[in-house]
Amino acid sequence: MIDTHAHLYLKDFEDDQDQLIEKALEVGVKKVLLPNINRSTVEALHNLCDYNTSFYFPMMGVHPCYIKEDYLEELAAARKLLENQKYYGVGEIGIDLYWDKTFEDEQKEAFRTQLEWAKEMQLPVSIHSRNALKHTIAIAEELQDGNLTGVFHCFNGSKKQAKRIMNLGMKMGIGGVITYGISGMEVVMSFIESGAYVLETDAPYLGPQPHKGKRNESSYLPLIANKIAECRNETLEKVIEDSSKTATLVFFKEQ
Numbered sequence: 627m628i629d630t631h632a633h634l635y636l637k638d639f640e641d642d643q644d645q646l647i648e649k650a651l652e653v654g655v656k657k658v659l660l661p662n663i664n665r666s667t668v669e670a671l672h673n674l675c676d677y678n679t680s681f682y683f684p685m686m687g688v689h690p691c692y693i694k695e696d697y698l699e700e701l702a703a704a705r706k707l708l709e710n711q712k713y714y715g716v717g718e719i720g721i722d723l724y725w726d727k728t729f730e731d732e733q734k735e736a737f738r739t740q741l742e743w744a745k746e747m748q749l750p751v752s753i754h755s756r757n758a759l760k761h762t763i764a765i766a767e768e769l770q771d772g773n774l775t776g777v778f779h780c781f782n783g784s785k786k787q788a789k790r791i792m793n794l795g796m797k798m799g800i801g802g803v804i805t806y807g808i809s810g811m812e813v814v815m816s817f818i819e820s821g822a823y824v825l826e827t828d829a830p831y832l833g834p835q836p837h838k839g840k841r842n843e844s845s846y847l848p849l850i851a852n853k854i855a856e857c858r859n860e861t862l863e864k865v866i867e868d869s870s871k872t873a874t875l876v877f878f879k880e881q
Contacts, residue, residue, distance in 0.1 A: 627851065627866055628873040629658040629844040631718075631752055631779050631799055631826035634682070635670040638830040638841055643674070647681055649845035654866070658844050659877055661685040661718035661752045661779075664692035665703050683877070685715035687740050690722040690733045690754055697732050701739060708747060714877050715776065716744040717752025721765075724756040734765065741769050744776065750876050751776030752799075759783045763790050770794050775876060777824055780832065782810075785817045792822050797872060799826040802834035802842060805853045815857040820864075824873040825850055 629650070639646055650658070660682055662671050668686075675682045686707050688700045708716065719740040721733045744751045755762040755778060766774060767790070778791055781798035791798055800823050804811045815823075825847055827834075833842035834849040848862075855865045 627653075627655045627825055627847050628870055628877075629655055629827050629829075629847050630777060630824045630873050630877065631661060631801070632658050632829040632842075632844055633660065633663070633667075633831075634658060634829055634844065635660060635667065635674040636830060639843075643677070646843055646845070647678060649843070650847075651681075653845050653848050655844045655847050657681060657683060657873075657878075659683050659685060659714060659752075659873075661689075661715070662687055662704070663689045663718065664700055668703075668707065683714045684712075685717040685752055686711075686713045687715075687717045687719040687752070688736060689718045690720050690737065691725060693729050693733045693736045697729070697736055701736060704740075705743065708743060708749075713749065715750045715752055716740050716747070717776075718754050718779065719751060720754030720756075720779075721758035721761050722754060722756040723758045723761075734761065737762065737765060738769065741766065741774060745769070745771070745773040748773070753778045754780070756780075759787055763787060763794075766791075766794055766796065777826075777876065779826065780828055781823075783814070784810075785814055788814055788818050788822075792819055797876060798823045800824070800854060800869075801826045801828050801850060802832040802838070802846070804857070805834040805849060806838065807835075812857045815854055816859070820868045821872050823854075823869060824876065825854075825869045
């Protein structure tokens with residue numbers, strides 16, 4: 627299995643990193659993709675990826691919640707890093723209108739800018755859409771010229787939105803929310819094509835049941851895969867095979 631979205635470089639994990647890796651490997655998680663947040667997280671992200679280069683793989687971008695007055699400086703710093711280091715995607719990028727709409731226009735501008743970088747650099751994207759899925763899909767549709775690839779992280783939209791994402795040739799990241807029983811994702815999950823989704827945890831956030839509200843980690847990925855298998859009336863082995871193949875094609879296409 628591949629955890630396509632986790633923030634394991636945060637302080638939540640600084641005291642038990644070796645155990646985290648060991649537990650993940652024991653349940654079959656072989657790789658974890660780590661999207662950046664902003665300038666303040668770059669050093670911790672790089673340090674963790676250097677700590678285990680065969681398990682952790684970095685992405686670089688500016689999270690929409692950190693698109694503020696200084697967003698041009700944030701973007702400039704991320705751009706410089708993308709030009710000078712190896713990354714496996716542009717992320718975490720997108721639009722978040724849940725906490726604060728003050729910088730909505732700037733978020734949309736920054737999202738477009740980073741999507742253009744991804745196309746230019748032939749990198750996939752990891753898209754954050756909180757209270758903003760209609761906006762992120764529309765902007766991706768606007769900019770799709772055949773060169774935009776990546777994942778709509780933490781997808782919890784409708785069948786119609788899933789269809790639009792599939793028509794874009796992009797994928798959906800399925801995480802712990804599907805285990806909550808209140809999202810409606812159980813029905814949508816059976817509609818999504820087998821090659822159109824990947825697994826993710828978003829650790830330390832959105833722990834799957836029975837860990838909801840507690841620190842999430844990559845070793846919980848099988849709980850998500852099991853729920854997906856149940857929703858799709860498929861075997862766990864098929865879900866793991868399909869999602870791992872899709873994640874490899876999206877993020878490790880050169881390997």
